[in-house]
Amino acid sequence: MLVGKTHYKTIWREGHTVKLIDQTLLPFRFSIAQYSDYRGLCMAIRNMNIRGAGAIGAAAGYAMALAFAEAQMNHKPTFVLDAKKEIESTRPTARNLFFATEKVWESGKKGAAAAFSEADRLAAENEDAARAIGEYGMALMFDGISVNTHCNAGWLGFVDWGSALAPVFMAHRRGMKVYVYVDETRPRLQGARLTAWELENEGIAHTILPDHAGAWLFRNKKVDLILTGADRIAMNGDVANKIGTFEKAIVAKAMGIPFYVAAPLSTFDPDCSHGDLIPIEHRDEGEVLRISGIKNHRLIEDITIANPRSHAINPAFDVTPASLITGLITEQGIIEPKEHLIKTLFDTPKT
Amino acid sequence: MLVGKTHYKTIWREGHTVKLIDQTLLPFRFSIAQYSDYRGLCMAIRNMNIRGAGAIGAAAGYAMALAFAEAQMNHKPTFVLDAKKEIESTRPTARNLFFATEKVWESGKKGAAAAFSEADRLAAENEDAARAIGEYGMALMFDGISVNTHCNAGWLGFVDWGSALAPVFMAHRRGMKVYVYVDETRPRLQGARLTAWELENEGIAHTILPDHAGAWLFRNKKVDLILTGADRIAMNGDVANKIGTFEKAIVAKAMGIPFYVAAPLSTFDPDCSHGDLIPIEHRDEGEVLRISGIKNHRLIEDITIANPRSHAINPAFDVTPASLITGLITEQGIIEPKEHLIKTLFDTPKT
Numbered sequence: 001m002l003v004g005k006t007h008y009k010t011i012w013r014e015g016h017t018v019k020l021i022d023q024t025l026l027p028f029r030f031s032i033a034q035y036s037d038y039r040g041l042c043m044a045i046r047n048m049n050i051r052g053a054g055a056i057g058a059a060a061g062y063a064m065a066l067a068f069a070e071a072q073m074n075h076k077p078t079f080v081l082d083a084k085k086e087i088e089s090t091r092p093t094a095r096n097l098f099f100a101t102e103k104v105w106e107s108g109k110k111g112a113a114a115a116f117s118e119a120d121r122l123a124a125e126n127e128d129a130a131r132a133i134g135e136y137g138m139a140l141m142f143d144g145i146s147v148n149t150h151c152n153a154g155w156l157g158f159v160d161w162g163s164a165l166a167p168v169f170m171a172h173r174r175g176m177k178v179y180v181y182v183d184e185t186r187p188r189l190q191g192a193r194l195t196a197w198e199l200e201n202e203g204i205a206h207t208i209l210p211d212h213a214g215a216w217l218f219r220n221k222k223v224d225l226i227l228t229g230a231d232r233i234a235m236n237g238d239v240a241n242k243i244g245t246f247e248k249a250i251v252a253k254a255m256g257i258p259f260y261v262a263a264p265l266s267t268f269d270p271d272c273s274h275g276d277l278i279p280i281e282h283r284d285e286g287e288v289l290r291i292s293g294i295k296n297h298r299l300i301e302d303i304t305i306a307n308p309r310s311h312a313i314n315p316a317f318d319v320t321p322a323s324l325i326t327g328l329i330t331e332q333g334i335i336e337p338k339e340h341l342i343k344t345l346f347d348t349p350k351t
Numbered sequence: 352m353l354v355g356k357t358h359y360k361t362i363w364r365e366g367h368t369v370k371l372i373d374q375t376l377l378p379f380r381f382s383i384a385q386y387s388d389y390r391g392l393c394m395a396i397r398n399m400n401i402r403g404a405g406a407i408g409a410a411a412g413y414a415m416a417l418a419f420a421e422a423q424m425n426h427k428p429t430f431v432l433d434a435k436k437e438i439e440s441t442r443p444t445a446r447n448l449f450f451a452t453e454k455v456w457e458s459g460k461k462g463a464a465a466a467f468s469e470a471d472r473l474a475a476e477n478e479d480a481a482r483a484i485g486e487y488g489m490a491l492m493f494d495g496i497s498v499n500t501h502c503n504a505g506w507l508g509f510v511d512w513g514s515a516l517a518p519v520f521m522a523h524r525r526g527m528k529v530y531v532y533v534d535e536t537r538p539r540l541q542g543a544r545l546t547a548w549e550l551e552n553e554g555i556a557h558t559i560l561p562d563h564a565g566a567w568l569f570r571n572k573k574v575d576l577i578l579t580g581a582d583r584i585a586m587n588g589d590v591a592n593k594i595g596t597f598e599k600a601i602v603a604k605a606m607g608i609p610f611y612v613a614a615p616l617s618t619f620d621p622d623c624s625h626g627d628l629i630p631i632e633h634r635d636e637g638e639v640l641r642i643s644g645i646k647n648h649r650l651i652e653d654i655t656i657a658n659p660r661s662h663a664i665n666p667a668f669d670v671t672p673a674s675l676i677t678g679l680i681t682e683q684g685i686i687e688p689k690e691h692l693i694k695t696l697f698d699t700p701k702t
Binding site: 027028182183184186187189192193196197199200206207208209210211212213214215216219220243244246247248250251253254255288289290291292293294295300302303304305306307308309310311312313314315318319 | 378379533534535537538540543544547548550551557558559560561562563564565566567570571594595597598599601602604605606639640641642643644645646651653654655656657658659660661662663664665666669670
């Protein structure tokens with residue numbers, strides 16, 4: 001995708017070095033971070049230097065591959081297994097993370113080179129899946145459409161293209177007029193910071209709004225479609241995604257707005273029969289109570305914005321029941337969120 | 352109410368000077384602002400140095416009285432009428448503002464002294480109404496209750512006690528255990544800043560959470576009751592209140608949580624038959640895109656927190672239809688939000 005006029009991917013590899021766009025500094029600084037050890041990359045995942053379901057998966061695959069490379073210089077027999085556990089503890093809700101570590105773990109048994117090429121393959125697969133989601137999602141797009149999205153499920157959340165925003169980017173590139181209402185997405189403001197920045201760079205018209213203005217928006221403005229991503233999807237179609245998605249889906253249902261979730265197959269968890277079984281990550285209360293931003297071109301961190309002697313709860317995700325979701329957009333097409341249809345996705349041989 | 356261990360009111364008069372707690376600096380600085388001319392007080396209302404339905408009403412009454420006093424030194428015949436229009440243009444949604452300017456306008460015909468005493472009477476009435484709302488609201492409270500509230504409808508939003516929080520304060524003072532989940536309330540964070548600060552000062556257990564975590568909260572924690580205030584109530588029971596109230600009411604209905612709105616009669620608009628007729632104030636996009644806070648005990652303002660080249664929409668209020676509201680708590684009792692019951696409130700002679 002475009003940054004200024006240059007094409008970038010979210011994460012890539014150069015030899016034994018993994019490079020990524022540092023999302024904690026966006027949109028204020030465009031900066032490439034690089035990691036040559038798995039622990040550094042783990043920290044990057046945990047601290048959200050890289051975030052978003054697909055991008056976390058790609059990063060976890062690379063972290064696993066780095067661990068295999070590092071093991072060659074480390075004689076502790078459990079080094080790689082310990083590394084796997086450490087990578088998997090960074091973001092417990094993200095299904096793609098576990099999908100990627102398992103795949104690279106298997107390949108790594110044939111050596112570090114095989115681990116790196118599996119991690120590369122997963123990153124490429126992630127990008128291909130996002131592009132296919134965009135193509136299938138085009139069935140929902142039309143000239144003059146208004147879309148509402150929550151959090152960032154754009155190209156920064158994947159290796160490229162994104163999930164929820166892939167059809168938006170594609171429609172725009174094919175000359176359709178698209179308008180996007182971007183939920184700011186407290187507490188980390190991924191909407192106001194990342195989605196808005198992506199849309200600006202692609203030249204797509206958009207407006208940021210407070211998260212809980214959704215009902216007002218649907219009542220007062222033309223909104224044709226809600227598109228969100230997912231961090232884990234249970235086999236019955238329940239979706240774990242950024243906090244606020246569940247609330248938005250309830251409001252969408254009540255007000256008759258179609259609500260679609262876009263995600264690749266690697267986000268579906270075959271071992272998870274329904275949403276109540278998805279572990280929900282709780283993050284530090286400081287994300288709610290303090291904020292960072294810029295003033296006079298200087299980055300200022302840890303600004304207290306709430307009553308200093310109060311506490312906060314900060315669930316990073318919630319679970320939206322399948323009954324509230326109009327459809328799931330996958331790299332194999334759009335389906336209703338029903339168990340027998342989801343199972344079919346996994347039966348279909350890949351082309 | 353208590354600030355540290357001292358009792359305060361939100362706004363009061365000393366001769367021809369009106370003093371108020373500056374809410375834009377809370378919870379970081381406790382500071383008293385004072386105004387001796389109506390224009391200064393208008394600016395304070397517009398900039399939200401004083402805010403909240405009841406407090407705006409009291410401030411508008413005092414502003415109108417100041418205008419009558421100033422008119423004695425000003426020979427322009429339309430001075431007071433112009434002042435009235437200026438006061439009424441500060442916050443278009445707040446019903447209490449128009450209620451107060453009308454009342455003081457009528458009294459002022461008998462001179463500035465009469466205007467001041469009418470403004471005093473309105474402020475006292477506001478406090479009495481809030482206390483009565485607390486008493487009637489006690490019917491909903493019990494030992495061990497968990498309440499969720501949006502924005503600040505506590506004592507800072509009135510002259511004292513508050514609307515939604517009046518029953519909470521009263522229950523706590525009478526020895527009941529009360530827990531409050533406080534929506535942070537973007538963009539101005541009245542929940543995280545003002546409500547949390549009030550609750551801390553009264554020693555009431557509470558937690559701040561992102562606004563759109565409501566559905567997660569109701570699904571995962573014990574929440575017995577939602578209490579909000581109102582900025583204007585139509586005669587059919589539709590309620591204009593802080594942006595996000597409409598969304599919360601939809602979610603509450605879907606999840607079976609009782610949703611009560613607390614407001615004095617001065618918030619009801621006899622000239623407004625239903626919610627669609629309530630004018631909704633749109634505030635500057637900068638409230639969404641920039642923020643203030645403290646770092647190392649220094650107040651820092653105008654920190655950019657969103658993509659600097661994106662825009663935002665900032666509706667300050669939304670309208671919740673009566674059908675989503677369990678009950679209205681007024682100084683005359685709790686009623687269902689039905690037109691014939693609301694009309695009865697206005698027929699009852701005041702004691």
